[in-house]
Amino acid sequence: MKILVCISNVPDTTTKIRFTDDDTRFDTASVQWIINPWDELALTRALELKEGSGGSIEKVTVVNVGPKESEPTIRKALAIGADDAVRIDAEPLDAHVVAGELAGHIRNNPYDIVLCGIDSSDYNGSLVGGMLAELLDLPSVSSVSKLNIENDEITINREIDGGSEILSTETPFVAIVQKGIALEPRIPSMRGIMMARKKPLNVVEAAGAEPLTEFVRFELPPPKAACKMVDEENIRELVALLHNEAKVL
C-alpha cells in the first residue's frame, strides 16, 4: 500500500497579514513558511500507520504544487519522516490548478490513500481534496478525525454537526482530514534532518492546469472600535450594555 500526503506551503499561523501592490498581493516579506498544520498532522498519521502496518504500507510520499521556494517546507516533511517527495513545478494559483496538477501526477503514479487537509491556512479554500477526488473519480471522505487500517480494512471517523460517524471505504480513496487525525505533529529529529538531505525530491513539470478563479483585491477587516471596559464591581452595567446597546441579550 502507498500513501500520498498533499502538503501546502503556508505562512506561519502567527504571521501579521499585510498586502502590497494596491492590495492585490499578499506581502511575503519576512514571512516564515510552514507545512499547513493539517497536512503536518496528516503526514504524522500516515507515518504512524506505516510503522504499525508490519510492512504492508511500503511508502509515504509527500507532494506539493509550487515553485522552488516551497522546497524548504518539502524538506521539512522529509525530515519528519516521509520517504520521498514530489514537487510539481507550478504556481498554485487556485484550487483548480492545484487539484488539476495533482490529479495529473496521481493518474500516472497511483496511490491507495491520498490525504489532504480540510483547508490551507492561507486562502482557506477547503477545495483541493474534494476536487482531486472528483477529477480522479475516487470516493472522498471529508472532516476525517480518525483513520485506521487493520488487515487492509479501513475505518474512518468523520465529524458531523453534533456528533460523529464511523465509515468504511474501499481503496483508492481521498481522505480530507481535520482535528483529531493525529494528536501532535511529529517534530523532525536531528537524524531526520540529516537523512532528509539524501531523500529523493523529484521535481516534475506542470501539466498546465488553468485557474478558474483569481484574487483581484485583498482587504483587512475594518479596525475594531476600542473595547468598552466595565468595572468588575458593576456587572449590572455590562448586562445593560449587552441588552440595550448590542441588543444580544
Added chain:
Amino acid sequence: MSVIVFVENWDGKFKKLSFELISYARQIADKSGSRVIALSIGTVEDDELHKLGNYGADKILKVEDERLNSLINKAYASVITQAAEKESSDTVLFSHNATGKALAPRVAVRLKAGAVTGVTEIPSSLDPFEVKKKVFTNKAFANVRVRSVKNVLTLFQNSVEIKETENNAEIEAFDAEIRDQDFKTRVLEVNKITGKVLLTDAEIVVSGGRGMKGPEKWQPLEDLAAELGAAIACSRPVSDEGWRPHEEHVGQTGKIIAPNLYFALGISGAIQHLGGVSSSKYIVAVNTDKDAPIFEAADYGIVGDVHKILPELTGEIKKMKDA
C-alpha cells in the same frame, strides 16, 4: 437561468442556516433576474419543505432515496450536479460547513465551475462574477473573480440577513439517476450528541480558557450557559489537557464559529484562538490581566477574576430577564 441551493436537513428539519442560504440566493437571483431553486436530499415532510418558500425559493426539488440517508460525497455530488444541469443553474450554493466543504469542490469540478468558499457578501458584480470571501483564517478578506460561466459558492454562516417574502414555492420530486458504484464508502455507525446546544448553531457561546483554572471549576460557566441557552466552548489547551471534550475546542485548529455573542472567560486571546471566534458579532472578555490581547478583539471587557464575576453575571442576567 437559476441559482440552486443545497439545503441540508437535520432529522427532517431545516435550520436557520438553510434559510440564510435561500435569502442569499434570492438576492443574487433578483440581481440577475433568475429563479431560486432549493434542492433537498433525504426525507423531509412537504410542510417543512414548503417553509423554504418563505425566504424566497421559487421551486423546491426533493430527492428521496434510501441510499441517500447518509452523506456519501460522490453520490450527493452527482445528484446535485444533475439538478443544477436540469435547472440551468449558473450558481450552486452551499453552506460553509462540513457538508458544504465536502460537496462544493466535487460539484465545481463536475460543472467546470469556479469555486469560491467562505463567501461573506452578495457578489459585488455578476459579470464578471466577483465576490468577497474570508482568507487567512478570519484575518482578511479577498475579492475573487470567477473566470468560468458557472460558479459554486459556500456561504460563511451569519453573513446575511434572513428576509421573509411571499411564498409561491412549488415542490417537485426530482428523479435523479443514482448509481451503485458511487457508494464505495458506507456509514457503519452514527453517534449523535443529544440534549446540548450545538456550538455551530448557537446564537450565544460561553467559552473558557486556562484562566478557569481546572476541570472541576466549570460549574459557574455551565450555569451561565444554561441561563442563556448558550453553547459551551473552550480554548485549545483546555481540550488538550482533557478539562473539556474535544468538540468544544474553538480556533484555527478547532471549530470556527460566528455567534451573535461570545464570552471569552480566562482566555488570553492568542491569534490562533481569535481565528475561530473573531467573526462573532460581539465579544465579551473577562481576564485578570488588563493587557491580555483578548481585549483588543473584544467589544466589552472586565478586568477581574472569572470565578468572582461569573456567578454575579449569571445572577444579573437572571434579574434582567425576570424584570
